[in-house]
Amino acid sequence: MKLFHTLSLSVLASTLLLAASPLLEKAKNTGLIAIPTDDKALLKLIDPNGTITDKKVDLGKKLYFEPRLSKSGIISCNTCHNLGLGGVDGVAAAVGHKWTANPHHLNSPTVYNAVFFKSQFWDGRSPHLEDQAQGPMQATPEMAAPKSLVVERINSIPAYVEAFKDAYGKDVKVDFETITATIGIFERTLVTPSRFDDYLHGKEDALTKQEKEGLKMFIDKGCTSCHTGIALGGTMQPFELAGKYKFASVGDFKGNAQGMVKTPTLRNITETAPYFHNGAIWNLADAVKEMGSTQLGIKISDEDAGKIVTFFGALEGRKPEITYPQLPASTDKTPKPDFN
Amino acid sequence: MKLFHTLSLSVLASTLLLAASPLLEKAKNTGLIAIPTDDKALLKLIDPNGTITDKKVDLGKKLYFEPRLSKSGIISCNTCHNLGLGGVDGVAAAVGHKWTANPHHLNSPTVYNAVFFKSQFWDGRSPHLEDQAQGPMQATPEMAAPKSLVVERINSIPAYVEAFKDAYGKDVKVDFETITATIGIFERTLVTPSRFDDYLHGKEDALTKQEKEGLKMFIDKGCTSCHTGIALGGTMQPFELAGKYKFASVGDFKGNAQGMVKTPTLRNITETAPYFHNGAIWNLADAVKEMGSTQLGIKISDEDAGKIVTFFGALEGRKPEITYPQLPASTDKTPKPDFN
Numbered sequence: 001m002k003l004f005h006t007l008s009l010s011v012l013a014s015t016l017l018l019a020a021s022p023l024l025e026k027a028k029n030t031g032l033i034a035i036p037t038d039d040k041a042l043l044k045l046i047d048p049n050g051t052i053t054d055k056k057v058d059l060g061k062k063l064y065f066e067p068r069l070s071k072s073g074i075i076s077c078n079t080c081h082n083l084g085l086g087g088v089d090g091v092a093a094a095v096g097h098k099w100t101a102n103p104h105h106l107n108s109p110t111v112y113n114a115v116f117f118k119s120q121f122w123d124g125r126s127p128h129l130e131d132q133a134q135g136p137m138q139a140t141p142e143m144a145a146p147k148s149l150v151v152e153r154i155n156s157i158p159a160y161v162e163a164f165k166d167a168y169g170k171d172v173k174v175d176f177e178t179i180t181a182t183i184g185i186f187e188r189t190l191v192t193p194s195r196f197d198d199y200l201h202g203k204e205d206a207l208t209k210q211e212k213e214g215l216k217m218f219i220d221k222g223c224t225s226c227h228t229g230i231a232l233g234g235t236m237q238p239f240e241l242a243g244k245y246k247f248a249s250v251g252d253f254k255g256n257a258q259g260m261v262k263t264p265t266l267r268n269i270t271e272t273a274p275y276f277h278n279g280a281i282w283n284l285a286d287a288v289k290e291m292g293s294t295q296l297g298i299k300i301s302d303e304d305a306g307k308i309v310t311f312f313g314a315l316e317g318r319k320p321e322i323t324y325p326q327l328p329a330s331t332d333k334t335p336k337p338d339f340n
Numbered sequence: 341m342k343l344f345h346t347l348s349l350s351v352l353a354s355t356l357l358l359a360a361s362p363l364l365e366k367a368k369n370t371g372l373i374a375i376p377t378d379d380k381a382l383l384k385l386i387d388p389n390g391t392i393t394d395k396k397v398d399l400g401k402k403l404y405f406e407p408r409l410s411k412s413g414i415i416s417c418n419t420c421h422n423l424g425l426g427g428v429d430g431v432a433a434a435v436g437h438k439w440t441a442n443p444h445h446l447n448s449p450t451v452y453n454a455v456f457f458k459s460q461f462w463d464g465r466s467p468h469l470e471d472q473a474q475g476p477m478q479a480t481p482e483m484a485a486p487k488s489l490v491v492e493r494i495n496s497i498p499a500y501v502e503a504f505k506d507a508y509g510k511d512v513k514v515d516f517e518t519i520t521a522t523i524g525i526f527e528r529t530l531v532t533p534s535r536f537d538d539y540l541h542g543k544e545d546a547l548t549k550q551e552k553e554g555l556k557m558f559i560d561k562g563c564t565s566c567h568t569g570i571a572l573g574g575t576m577q578p579f580e581l582a583g584k585y586k587f588a589s590v591g592d593f594k595g596n597a598q599g600m601v602k603t604p605t606l607r608n609i610t611e612t613a614p615y616f617h618n619g620a621i622w623n624l625a626d627a628v629k630e631m632g633s634t635q636l637g638i639k640i641s642d643e644d645a646g647k648i649v650t651f652f653g654a655l656e657g658r659k660p661e662i663t664y665p666q667l668p669a670s671t672d673k674t675p676k677p678d679f680n
Contacts, residue, residue, distance in 0.1 A: 065424055067422070067425075067429075067430075068430070072431070072435070073429070073430055073431055074419065074429055074431060074435060079414065082407070083664055084405055084664055084665050084666055084667045085407075085667055085669075086669065089407075089413070089414055090407075090408070090413055090670060090677065091412070091413055091414060091677045091679075092677075095412070095414060095679060098439050099438050099439035099679065101679070270669055271669040273669070273670060282672070282676070283672055319666055321663055322663065322664040323661055323662065323663055323664070324423055324424055324662040324663070324664045325424050326424055326659055327424045327425055329425075329426065329610055329611040329613070330430060330613060332622070332623055336622070337430065337431045337432075339431075339435060339439065339441070
């Protein structure tokens with residue numbers, strides 16, 4: 001796959017070096033997992049069903065940036081999950097069609113590394129990216145496009161129909177499920193290996209001394225009880241386990257039926273403020289301290305929170321290079337933008 | 341300049357061939373001008389003051405895609421002048437802050453090849469792109485950001501300040517004028533040479549037989565009286581010279597003080613529906629016919645309009661390849677999004 005050129009294959013060699021340091025051993029033992037440097041191993045992770053092809057990814061990218069998938073014609077997936085802004089919109093609650101804020105005051109989660117999440121959405125109601133992509137497109141305060149409108153728009157543009165045939169075979173039915181699944185396939189490729197991955201692969205000097213201190217603090221405080229695995233998050237967890245969330249009153253989101261909330265990934269977390277399901281906290285150290293009190297039942301000092309945030313710098317990932325796509329022109333048959 | 345790799349230098353050789361055909365001679369004599377294939381000649385045209393550097397262009401690109409230049413934090417230059425959609429938004433009247441349509445029902449003109457326009461905006465009130473970029477950013481129904489907010493946002497992000505220093509020297513003042521001028525510099529590079537340019541450079545087979553028929557019709561009907569020069573438009577012209585515009589009542593725009601309206605470019609016109617200052621006509625052949633009656637005082641038949649539209653296909657340009665930029669993260673000092 002040409003898409004994973006950001007992966008540093010060079011770090012592989014360093015795993016053959018001396019025995020790992022105690023901190024590195026500890027990090028691994030606590031469940032933190034690196035993004036594989038090996039393309040085959042990565043592909044197995046992000047594409048267990050073998051659906052990814054270059055053609056589908058390329059088409060999915062077009063659709064990801066395609067504002068005509070929204071009722072108005074001016075909102076795309078990238079509007080709220082901006083690939084130039086850590087995969088988010090940088091606002092507290094997503095704002096969509098008719099300038100409507102998310103009615104539950106929910107914050108747009110990042111699309112980067114979302115392929116590693118066990119489930120999608122804050123309440124985990126969606127099993128994978130292909131399914132997730134169906135939601136925002138139809139949601140009235142987001143893209144507000146009924147399935148039929150999405151299908152009609154895409155099918156009215158011959159170059160899109162051709163691209164679907166090219167990607168799936170000439171008998172493909174360009175329906176809502178295929179359109180959204182293709183977006184999901186593109187999103188599977190949005191992984192961002194970081195210096196922390198290099199470190200986990202054995203490159204001990206990939207982290208600074210301060211970042212290592214932060215990593216140790218991160219583990220010792222117990223953050224990895226939720227922020228673990230390859231995504232450092234992405235699983236459903238009980239919320240307010242140890243105390244009340246300071247901004248619980250912002251919005252009415254209370255998690256899934258069991259009160260569970262999806263743990264956000266910490267990858268690129270320095271780029272994805274504001275934080276929490278309702279985007280109520282803008283400062284990352286404040287967010288760390290809040291988690292100490294609501295989830296771990298401990299008071300994390302300013303100094304310790306600062307150290308942990310320093311570690312988070314090592315989670316800033318190398319983003320895939322995205323060539324901005326040229327989208328095919330509308331035709332006379334293309335349903336017009338509708339702002340109402 | 342690495343930016344102009346889309347220009348076809350190969351066509352140069354063909355100018356040394358046999359004498360040009362009568363149609364090609366006619367096209368040149370009527371004032372139609374090709375985008376130069378020679379980088380030096382092109383640079384002289386798009387950058388007469390020698391302001392373009394790779395660093396400024398790269399920074400300008402970031403700013404062009406930067407939604408934090410808007411009050412809300414979710415609208416960028418690219419929202420209405422989408423580089424994937426022929427440089428436009430594909431809606432009749434631009435919609436911006438608070439879901440507000442342009443109060444004069446004005447349609448977003450394309451940014452591609454705008455560097456070749458004699459002036460900017462539909463009423464031509466702005467002399468160049470650097471000046472133009474100041475308008476939409478501040479306009480309440482567009483990006484709605486006061487100058488001070490734009491300056492504060494950018495200066496709150498160290499990576500941006502560094503990039504300005506890198507581009508302009510360490511004593512640069514990152515003020516509103518410098519920010520918008522940098523966007524203008526990026527926009528200067530957005531030129532799209534087409535098969536029609538190859539033709540004007542002497543490559544007679546760059547156009548199909550049908551496109552040549554269309555070109556002849558285009559000239560014979562008198563379209564080049566306004567749609568001429570390198571932009572096939574871009575100058576101020578009296579509007580409704582010969583008859584009333586069918587949709588004159590949509591919006592209250594009546595041109596500049598002299599009733600002059602800027603002629604839109606025909607480059608990429610097949611990609612930039614809907615048409616006219618108020619975006620009231622969606623079909624390109626209908627637009628051609630309307631111009632026949634309002635500007636030329638002639639009735640253009642469906643067949644002839646169709647031929648002219650066929651020629652317009654040859655004006656679809658090769659777009660510069662744009663790598664989607666990674667934008668630096670906000671800081672605690674960055675003014676928050678404001679949706680009101």
